[in-house]
Amino acid sequence: MAHIIVVGNEKGGAGKSTVSMHLATALARLGHRVQTLDLDIRQRSLGRYTENRMAYLEKIGIDLPSPMHTELPNIEKETLDPGENANDRRLSEAVAGMEETCDFIVIDCPGSHTRLAQVAHSLADTLVTPLNDSFIDFDLLARIDADGDKILGPSVYSEMVWSARQVRAQAGLPPIDWVVLRNRLGAQQMVNKMKIEKALERLSKRIGFRVAPGFSERVVFRELFPRGLTLLDLKDVGVKQLNISNVAARQELRELIKALKLPGVEVNF
Template sequence: MAHIIVVGNEKGGAGKSTVSMHVATALARMGHRANALDLDLRQRSFGRYAENRQLFMEQAGIDLPSAQYHALPELARDQPAETHDKARLSAALETLAPTSDFIVIDCPGAHTRLSQAAHSLADTLITPLNDSFIDFDLLANIDGDGQKIRGPSVYSEMVWSARQARAQAGQRAIDWVVLRNRVGSQQMVNKEKMRRAIDALAKRIGFRVVPGFNERVIFRELFPRGLTLLDLKDTGVKGLSISNIAARQELRDLIKSLNLPGVTVNF
């Protein structure tokens, strides 16, 4: 069966599409059959990223290892909106599963029926989180000095409900991974407070914390061409900068930390 990787939270600007593209491309480069879906039907950041990649390859006359991106199928609207959305997602997964080792699903930065359905199907859930207490509020409510956790947020409760539903259905548990993104290089008081708060919450509600990407200009430069850090040498970039080399190492560490079945990092 295909292993379903869902990249989701309910806040925009956390780097979900960047993470989705890099994870999907890394899997494809390592020889795995990777397919991808974008459930943000309005902004379609992941979808546009994939389209930019296809256009770049056509214009440059090169073929880069890539996950296969797919749009949700259109179905007849003969049922309520809630079941209609779930039916579209189910139809997509049913079609992709036989030809997939992994299916990467990028969710919108909002609570939608599609996003909720995807979370309940996740084998691995990746939640990118910017290194600030504004984004931490996505996971839990915290007191004024950032020391005491008052309780889980609506998003954490949604993930908990998805976990319960899978358990009742006899399915394997969701491996929930919170990815600390855009972490500053300097040791600051806020950074240390965030670390302590996330570690405490991880023990309380059951997720793993893994390192993500530091804030780097390269990610903004890659999107228009649909490229990832792994494509630079193949597109003629010679002598990678120290920053780019460090970013590749961050990606390598991320893929290793996900502990995906049958994946041995070889880039």
């Protein structure tokens, strides 16, 4: 059965779709069969990313390892059981159609609380939560005092993950491996950054997640989206010499894949 990776939090702008696409493409380039699913029905950032990739590769006439993207199926109301939620059926049918034919399913969640996202979290073998390095984003995980030193209690997203963990436990499934990424990091070592680092370390022990490095804030990520490319594709599309920023970004991706400790994955790029 496929290993399900859910990339989610309940706040937009943290880089979920960028992480999802780079993770899915990296796994495909490592020889794994990967399918992606975008639960942001309105914006479809990951869906658009994969469409851009297929169009650009066809335009330039090359074939690169890529994840296969799946759309949520439409469900006829008359096929639902009494009291059954249509979105629950859409997600379950999509996953059922993928999990026996691929090694990994990468699910990108919207930056808001939706029924689809809630159910997807209960399906996660690995949950990846990109988090901007600010106390505004930290508030999604926990409430903190005015000085940023004392954790007052878990916040809405942590409570949702806790509920998903309970659902999995009741179903006899393995626990979720929850990894929080410190994403879109700035270059400067500021006091605020150090406070967030210490707060995440304390919170990780309290509510049960691992902290891993994500991506630094780089212009290249915004430039790659229209062509559907990732950092690993640059040399294949004619970039002969990577600049220092691109090399550093590839190293960040390598460290991210290693930190996730996914089954059967050996990083060799």
